[in-house]
Amino acid sequence: MKKRNTCDLWFTLLILAGLLSPASLAGVEKKAQVGFRFLENPVSAAALGRGDNGVLGVTGADGVYANPSAIAWMPGKADVTLSKTVWIADMGYSSVSAALKGPLNMTVGVDYMSMDYGDFYGTRRAENDDGFVETGVFSPSAWVAGITLSQRVSDRFSYGLRIKYAYQDYGTAQVATAGKNLSDTALVIIDRDYNHGAPAMDIGTTYAFGFYGIRFGAVIQNFSQEIQIEREKFPMPFRVCFSADMDLMSLLAPDKVDEHTLRLGVESLHPRDFKERIKFGMEYTLHKSFFVRSGYLINYDERGLTAGIGIRTTLGKTHFVFDYGFQEFGNFKNVHAFSAGFGF
Template sequence: MRRNLIWKLSGALLVLTAGAGLCQQKLAQTGLKFLSVTTDARVSAMGEAAVTTTGTSSAMFFNPAGMARLTNSVDISLGRVNWIADINYSFGSMALNIAEGKYGVFGVNFLSVDYGDLRGTVRATNDAGYQDTGVFSPTAFAVGFGYAKALSDKFSVGGNMRYVKQDLQSSIVAYNQDGSPIRTDNRVDVYTFDFGILYRTGFKSLDFGMNLRNFSEEIEYVQESFQLPLTFELGISMNVMDLLGDEEASTDFNVSVDAVHPRDFNEQFNFGGEYVFMEVFALRAGYTFPSDEHHFSAGAGFRKNSLFALDYAYTPFGLFKDVHRFSVHFGL
């Protein structure tokens, strides 16, 4: 019965993603793009090859099924992204592993965006051609609840539901005859859903995973509707040192490869590598193609068993300034 359930869940996700793919054969513009920004430093340093990322609460941001392999009773991840154009992201996640996974793993997560202060203008008939409308500060955030369960020693499933809100504040669209402004609110909110599976193939440490992120209804600003950045991903990963057959090796070399099908861009491939020495120090690098601005990424990390980890990622971003990511992880 369990085996039948596993295949049914896998088939359901494949049907869902196939249907999504048929609806987006042409590239489309999407909104709430902040949901597409990779947050975790370790994952970012490895070229965003994240489908088979496991063992931490931050898996909810990439493939919630990976949370089922949590070994700690409590796991907390926090981090910050210094994004382009002086935009900053803050994120966090916490997972509870109840009764060593007997009832599954429950998690909560948040993501917030600080766009800074912007100056608004509106078209005018004066010499400058515009009129200053003052400073405004747009914001965006998402809060979510995730759940993952290992259905067998090889197969895990997971899901994540988030409430997402973006507030671009009010804007002046016209003026009354008496000169008073006519304003409209630019706020939207929506629920999004992520689904994922993770499968241990049984060959060494080879893992296979797939996920669907940002599944949601269309949203509307004033009179214009748009879709969210729906993304389907397939990925594999492995510690290639296992191929040497040395179980006492003091180093690991983890390799990840993801195939990504976003709604608003061409298909992409993410490649990532992580060299871990003595289970303490890690050096990472990754590559993404095709991509408009960013391709290469790199980073480093320090960890103490599963109790503490500190990670950093660097991504050169073409015409824009470099992107820096920092994340810290605690386990109990």
Template sequence: MRTILKIVLIASFLTILFENPLNAGNRKLAQSGFKFLSVSVDARSSALSGALTSLESRSTALFYNPASMSRMDYMFDFSLGQVNWIADIRYLYGAAAYRPMNGTFGVFGVSFVSVDYGAMRSTILANNEQGFLDIGEFSPFAYALGFGYAKSLTNKFSVGGQIKYAFQDLGGGVVGFGADESPQTKKFNVGVLAFDFGILYKTGYKSLMFGMNIRNFSQEIEYLEESFQLPLNFEMGISMNVLDFTEMDTENHKLLVSIDATHPRDYPEQLDMGVEYVFQKTLALRMGYTTPTDEQGVSFGVGFSPTVSGMNMVLDYAYTPFGIFNDVHRFSFNVSF
């Protein structure tokens, strides 16, 4: 009876929290900087449209819900991946997790994300025929480095967090001219500490899981005279293997359904929904959907997970159509032992 009551309370809270905002349209609510921290990098999560808050994961949990890292079964886990983002922007990411003494002391993890925005032309207004003066190229970039920790406090309840340093360099800009009319430039870069925190709860009702996390909590930062905040995001989610309601062999077949309700700082509330079918713990087919969005909506993915000499290797791919922009492709590699 208690379990059913908890499920009802969770579902009711999610409905009340997100019922009205979802009908508000795509009205922008605020602005934030360091938007590279909002892009989903892991191929599995992206194929599920980011609905990973309540799913058990490994080192890549540091990018979503750090608490779910506590439930990994291996001592070591490493992940690497690449995202071919819109406008020829490229992401590289990596994560590693260490679980000493079978999790007695929890799970420790590190993560990194780097962003290459490519080369851009730098110009300033000028009183000439073109109306501008070309002063060369610049190459903006960004990165984030994190250290995380997660622990299962009981066989049902886990907590986790991450502290990370995020840095962004937008190149140099002309801020004035000297007496000889030579341009005076200034570097526009800034770094800040940010925090992530999450919980994961196994309800006890079949395979139903509940998760919650807060990401990118930090102080305000500023470029010159303009201040802004990081893309703070609050997420709640539930997930379950719906084959629990059937008589199918759940050891060889799994059909995970995951739903996340998200509250971003700079966008209306969203629902992320994902479905993952896993055959014999080796082949995974995935699909996700996010609403509301400006361009992206449906995502697809596939994963292959063989076990060789005691090592579990995972190859994941995700594909996201992106409207008027280029389609987005994500590739991930993971190994655990």
């Protein structure tokens, strides 16, 4: 067992060394270089409450959204989680995920998340007093569905792979296919649908060091080919995340760890189109049933403080979980996330 744990650690360090390449850490700031930005939105209310630290600590079925290796640490045999997030500007999104343990310490998960952008009023230019005419109401939408395979190869190490398909519908636009301007008699205007879907992949690992509750996680998200709409090409929001956390209670009061835990974590996020971002989070647990969370995000334009609570209860062999997460969003309205799930 000791030899295998040593191999697991070296494997994790090799992955970390590969991810910490000059390309991933280059200080080039490239804004507006990716699409399908909804894939970056936090899903788990528990993770959002502790500073959007989701790479470690979320062991329910909704853990696949931040780290596909997370579900390998699921305490029961099966888990189902539903989440709802009230986002900014009257937008929101919902998700459902499920995970089931199988042979060889393998865990399989499936997930689906849909984005609601609300209603928009379409217009196009016209030669009238207003300079435009209305083209009706349209409602952009987006969704992603995935399947995850994760394995806990030892009591300390797990890996996971999530294959997903993301789709975005921008609505219908009126496009001129002939003519030079609005007064051109040869002007031809047609309706054209703008929607596109493409596959993508997430890869994640988790390693528990076995003392003071110290853990490390590394994730590559949204690895995909470039997508082309009209003449422009862009990738999905590719990013690399590193995370570490520990249980401070095991260090400060080891005789109390059965009643209290106090996890402190930090995530380093390296997106394709922005500079490095840091996310701090803390979670206090009482009797493994009541959770209080808080966190802070650094190098974001609007986001900063987060907070949340959670409740876990057991009825027979089934456990039930409810989590709430809050995030301040600067000039926009605050974000509220809710998750509910059960497992056995």
